Amino acid sequence: MRPVYIGLSPNLEFDDVILAIRTLMLGAEGHGRDNVEKWFENYLGDGHGAVTFNSGRSAEWAILKALGIGAGDEVLIQAFTCVAVPNSIRWLGATPVYVDVEERGFNMNAIDLEKRITEKSRAVIVQHTFGKSADLEAIGRVCRKHKLVMIEDCAHALGATYKGQKVGTFGAAAFFSLGLDKVVSSVFGGVAVSRDKTLLKKIRGIEKELPENNRGWIIQQLLHPIITGVMMPTYNLGIGKLGLWLAMSLGIISKAVYPEERMGEKPDVFPARYANEIAVLGFNQLKKLERFNQHRRDIANIYGDGHLEKGNIYLKFSFISDKADEILKLAKQKGWILGNWYDKVVTPAANLEAVGYITGSCPRAEKIAGKVINLPTYIGLDLDQAKQIREGVREWLK
Numbered sequence: 061m062r063p064v065y066i067g068l069s070p071n072l073e074f075d076d077v078i079l080a081i082r083t084l085m086l087g088a089e090g091h092g093r094d095n096v097e098k099w100f101e102n103y104l105g106d107g108h109g110a111v112t113f114n115s116g117r118s119a120e121w122a123i124l125k126a127l128g129i130g131a132g133d134e135v136l137i138q139a140f141t142c143v144a145v146p147n148s149i150r151w152l153g154a155t156p157v158y159v160d161v162e163e164r165g166f167n168m169n170a171i172d173l174e175k176r177i178t179e180k181s182r183a184v185i186v187q188h189t190f191g192k193s194a195d196l197e198a199i200g201r202v203c204r205k206h207k208l209v210m211i212e213d214c215a216h217a218l219g220a221t222y223k224g225q226k227v228g229t230f231g232a233a234a235f236f237s238l239g240l241d242k243v244v245s246s247v248f249g250g251v252a253v254s255r256d257k258t259l260l261k262k263i264r265g266i267e268k269e270l271p272e273n274n275r276g277w278i279i280q281q282l283l284h285p286i287i288t289g290v291m292m293p294t295y296n297l298g299i300g301k302l303g304l305w306l307a308m309s310l311g312i313i314s315k316a317v318y319p320e321e322r323m324g325e326k327p328d329v330f331p332a333r334y335a336n337e338i339a340v341l342g343f344n345q346l347k348k349l350e351r352f353n354q355h356r357r358d359i360a361n362i363y364g365d366g367h368l369e370k371g372n373i374y375l376k377f378s379f380i381s382d383k384a385d386e387i388l389k390l391a392k393q394k395g396w397i398l399g400n401w402y403d404k405v406v407t408p409a410a411n412l413e414a415v416g417y418i419t420g421s422c423p424r425a426e427k428i429a430g431k432v433i434n435l436p437t438y439i440g441l442d443l444d445q446a447k448q449i450r451e452g453v454r455e456w457l458k
Contacts, residue, residue, distance in 0.1 A: 092339030116237030246342030324414030399434030
């Protein structure tokens with residue numbers, strides 16, 4: 061079998077590698093940043109505007125800043141999330157307040173949300189984990205009752221719907237990620253969207269005041285698809301694995317989360333504008349969105365024996381098992397690098413207290429963290445591979 065991997069530029073195709081090489085050598089062609097913004101505006105429709113940034117966390121930060129959120133304010137987010145989400149809140153001096161997840165699922169629990177609201181609460185960030193929409197109706201009802209701003213975190217969910225309506229169109233604003241392991245990728249990238257013209261104007265003003273990342277950082281991101289594209293075919297032979305490890309260790313290519321973020325600190329590279337050179341990569345991937353998501357659903361159909369959840373794009377096909385660690389090890393022996401999003405309630409935080417999480421405060425999220433297995437659905441995984449993975453995991457579960 062070809063290598064099965066879940067986190068190292070899984071969306072990468074040959075044309076992306078060629079585009080990265082050409083952009084590295086000749087610079088960006090056209091208007092990548094403008095093209096990405098126009099794509100999102102056309103995709104969401106209904107008067108939505110879009111502003112690009114160098115990452116989803118930068119887009120989140122800009123939305124919160126435009127809303128005037130700062131010191132003394134609280135923003136409610138779910139536990140069982142990426143460390144980037146609370147960090148963006150903390151960059152503004154505000155406090156993240158963690159909400160527990162659903163009894164059976166990976167998204168925010170609306171009942172627990174209402175219990176956590178205080179006089180300092182200003183906004184709720186609703187995460188659509190693994191490409192499945194949260195209960196927007198129930199959460200929206202709580203937000204309206206308490207006059208809280210609802211912001212959608214669509215980092216996993218570009219293309220997903222809730223009751224037939226696209227996610228990202230329910231809140232006062234939303235943000236998307238074009239990170240290296242997201243629905244589509246430019247290694248780093250993010251988009252803030254809103255139909256509120258006044259809010260959008262403020263977000264645009266904030267974006268224009270931001271710096272653009274330096275040339276070295278941009279080259280680092282352009283090298284990511286090139287090096288990954290060369291190394292992944294030999295990953296199972298050990299050559300590719302060693303090459304990728306060296307590239308990351310030497311800083312030739314970057315990781316999805318910086319070491320400073322793991323400690324609750326802010327890297328110098330965020331927040332910043334979206335560099336046109338990597339925006340070109342993002343626009344190329346956006347043109348493939350429907351094909352990518354249909355493939356994900358086809359793969360998920362195999363894993364789930366035809367039982368698909370309506371509206372879910374299946375960024376990962378995720379389930380909970382007490383045997384998660386054992387299964388991940390057995391899979392690795394077969395050359396299948398499966399995912400363990402999320403192995404902590406706030407991952408990959410090195411210190412939960414540093415990002416404001418109090419152990420024991422969200423017991424359901426803590427119970428499932430570390431028990432999640434993500435089966436891959438990326439475009440390079442063929443249907444026969446998916447069937448082999450399904451049978452292998454079933455055998456191990458027995």
